[in-house]
Amino acid sequence: MVVDPFPRRLTRSVPAVPDVDRPSSARVYDFMLGGTSHGAVDRRLGREMIDAVPLVIPIARENRSFLRRVVTYLVHAGIDQFLDLGSGIPTMGSTHEVARRVDPEVRVAYVDVDLVAVAHGELLLGNEKGVSVSWADLTRPETVLEAPGVTDLLDLSRPVGVLMFSVLQHVPDAQDPVGVVARYVSQVVPGSALAVSHLSGDDPRVDVDALQTLSGAYPRGEVTPRSGAELAAMVEGVDLVDPGLVYAAQWRPEPRRSGQPEGELCCGHRAAVGFVPG
Numbered sequence: 001m002v003v004d005p006f007p008r009r010l011t012r013s014v015p016a017v018p019d020v021d022r023p024s025s026a027r028v029y030d031f032m033l034g035g036t037s038h039g040a041v042d043r044r045l046g047r048e049m050i051d052a053v054p055l056v057i058p059i060a061r062e063n064r065s066f067l068r069r070v071v072t073y074l075v076h077a078g079i080d081q082f083l084d085l086g087s088g089i090p091t092m093g094s095t096h097e098v099a100r101r102v103d104p105e106v107r108v109a110y111v112d113v114d115l116v117a118v119a120h121g122e123l124l125l126g127n128e129k130g131v132s133v134s135w136a137d138l139t140r141p142e143t144v145l146e147a148p149g150v151t152d153l154l155d156l157s158r159p160v161g162v163l164m165f166s167v168l169q170h171v172p173d174a175q176d177p178v179g180v181v182a183r184y185v186s187q188v189v190p191g192s193a194l195a196v197s198h199l200s201g202d203d204p205r206v207d208v209d210a211l212q213t214l215s216g217a218y219p220r221g222e223v224t225p226r227s228g229a230e231l232a233a234m235v236e237g238v239d240l241v242d243p244g245l246v247y248a249a250q251w252r253p254e255p256r257r258s259g260q261p262e263g264e265l266c267c268g269h270r271a272a273v274g275f276v277p278g
């Protein structure tokens, strides 16, 4: 019998009609990136954010570019399965597309708490083998790690890349983001990777207060920008690879193409990548 090494495991995990009357981070982010998976309410908030903080689009792109560099790096380092937490809508250069440019057999389990993001993901990835989309809250690691879309697709007895890109600012201090990250690190095997980017609020040109206030329109409320020390506490359980904890734009940047403007961004997100020690 030929065993399909690449079973399709799409969890039909959306239990209810999503709330499309309120803007969502996933859809506003899609709008910022120039995608098409968002509605009028998301565009309205996205435009308000751009008016208040014109750098939000370059900051979103900077984060996406960091995702591309990290995933490429990790696949070259031997990681062939990913758990992408707070993945958003998997369009516009998402993890499986980036990873499969290096290794076409990479598996990716996407997880997001936003019902519309998950529903869009299921539609977009309906024919894609080796990819799943699960509706779950990353602050409940046990639920995430038991979701069928995760357990059926990933082999958690082998190293896995745990990705948390631009999502932990959505987890308030009251939900203990440091403890949440530590639980994932403790539940994956040595050799697994952790990659995090986190809104910093350090760019003097970014009105963080305005961004926070506007993000209060999201169902889960305002984002929380965090300092370098706070991000360091989150990634304490892994051995960071060079260049350590830096701004996302400084993490192994690609050579600048000629004509590309210099110095547009400095510090929208902090970022770090490391491996779980043995």
Ligand SMILES: C[S@@+](CC[C@H](N)C(=O)[O-])C[C@H]1O[C@@H](n2cnc3c(N)ncnc32)[C@H](O)[C@@H]1O
Residues within 6 Å of the ligand: 024, 025, 026, 027, 029, 063, 064, 067, 085, 086, 087, 088, 089, 111, 112, 113, 114, 117, 136, 137, 138, 139, 164, 165, 166, 167, 170, 171, 220
């Ligand atoms: C700014 S987007 C980032 C998307 C993607 N990770 C990236 O970097 O391109 C933040 C995403 O995190 C999701 N999110 C926020 N809180 C979450 C939670 N507690 N559990 C899972 N996903 C969450 C949002 O729904 C949204 O899709």
